[in-house]
Amino acid sequence: MYIEMSTARVKSIRRSRVTSLSPTEGLIRPKLNKQDFSYLVQVGIGTFMDGFPRSKTYYLQLDTGSQISWIQCEGCINCLNQVDPPFPASQSTTYLPFLCTECPPDTICRNNKCVLDIEYVDGSKVSAIAAMEVFTFASQGESNHPIKNIVFGCGFDMQNFHEGGIDKNKLSGVMGMSNGLYGFMEQTKLIFSGMFSYCLQPIFTQGSSPMYLRFGNDVLPQPIQMQVTPIYKYDGEGEYYLNLQGISVGAQRLAIRPDIFAIKSDGTGGCIIDSGTTLSWIVTGAFNVFKDAIISFIKDSNRDNNWRKMRKHETEYKLCYQRYKLPNTIVLPVITFHFENNADYVIDVKQSFYLGTSSKGRDMVCLQYFESTIDHHDGVTYLGGVQQANKRIVYDLQNSLLHFGPADCSNEN
Incomplete structure (x- = not known):
């Protein structure tokens, strides 16, 4: 579900x-x-x-x-x-x-x-x-x-x-x-x-x-650390397109061509910020590089082998790890989406990975990003609602700008 x-x-x-x-x-x-x-x-x-x-x-x-x-x-x-x-x-x-x-x-x-x-x-x-x-x-x-x-x-x-x-x-x-x-x-x-x-x-x-x-x-005053990137419209539609130029896993900026995220002449592709899409989706050409980088990061950062990649999927998640021995800590990467105007959208570990329990009662960690294919998602990259948490996000549609920055969203008054 x-x-x-x-x-x-x-x-x-x-x-x-x-x-x-x-x-x-x-x-x-x-x-x-x-x-x-x-x-x-x-x-x-x-x-x-x-x-x-x-x-x-x-x-x-x-x-x-x-x-x-x-x-x-x-x-x-x-x-x-x-x-x-x-x-x-x-x-x-x-x-x-x-x-x-x-x-x-x-x-x-x-x-x-x-x-x-x-x-x-x-x-x-x-x-x-x-x-x-x-x-x-x-x-x-x-x-x-x-x-x-x-x-x-x-x-x-x-x-x-x-x-x-x-x-x-x-x-x-x-x-x-x-x-x-x-x-x-x-x-x-x-x-x-x-x-x-x-x-x-x-x-x-x-x-x-x-x-x-x-x-x-x-709309609340924007804190100093707010960043700004342009909002684009495509073909008169109302979705909020952003110019995504790259992705980083931890400190590593991935070798992904920026044009992979561009809107194609047939209307496929592009990057949309969408609160109605629960999780984030990344276009195929970038997702495979992204997923491989996640696997490499977890392997290199957790040398004691207490967490292992699950071969059988117990959920709809495509990449999960299960704890086999103590300690139960796992080092996971911060994910950054790099938008136009040097606007870095930094996504906290808790918004990028699902923490749960496997059918064997063991701790389980799953990646909360999915592959966007041409057949099923028109190759669109979506910044979903889960990855928008703990951010103050401001839409300025008169000036076609999106402002965003870290915030404690439990203190809204």
Whole structure:
């Protein structure tokens, strides 16, 4: 389940319509939650006359690689199992589906509804009614803050979503944070000036200290050690492409040509930062060099042979080591992604390696990076959510810049 959920989801929808937004005051600061291997945004959706608050609260996956937000709605077929009831769109006084006479591009009229068909590379699919609705977020104070006319998908057919198998699953859909025309940041650019930020706690750690998604003027001042690299768009799509120029394992910069990470003329390749992809994926030509360097580092740094490479995979991880004798310590390398503008993205050992227990009850260590092939991931290199933990990451979309630096994400206040 872990690896299936971490598979990069490549979106097929292209945007060509921007909705109007109501003027707003104050700053929103929605809470972020962890569930299994996802980061969830707490969002109020709709307007209801009974009870308080007026909206209904749902949890959407924080996905900087997705170009539209969607939520599972009432009357769904092949429904995603979730704790909260599906969104009751028919009861919301502000739910406004598009008419077939004005279907947005890349939707089709089906049963008198404009339908979005969203396909992901891991085999999961969503069919959703294209509509507009009020999204409500927590603010800095105690009040809630509504944003009107957000274009989203009201999902009625969800297939092959592994999240539905999680006990007490809270996830109800996706918060599309890309810069595509229907992405949340594009729709709200007049409000937040294309600025948002997050600081993610490691997915495997316990604890309840708050995390927040910050926008506009609420983006925290950047510490001195923040680095910056350009953000690129490809062919009008909204994914956040970065110019990856190399990778280091420990102190060794690997002999990988920078053009291996470049976007090809057919649209394959490139490097994307994507919070909705749990783990990181590296294009084939670089991954083989990377994996060999990891093996050599562990062999050279652990001469007592107390850890040995596992021949049989007990998980979906492709490179694991098992402890055979004491001591139980193992020396592992820091991984660095080298981006344009001499911006070094240093990934801590705890974000690069999974620490667990084998079927024999022995300590086990596994590499949390995977090979991105042309056939399965279009050869795209993904910087996934696990490898973004304990970093303050700031997206400045007006200036097409990504700022990042080390941070203690357990102290967000």
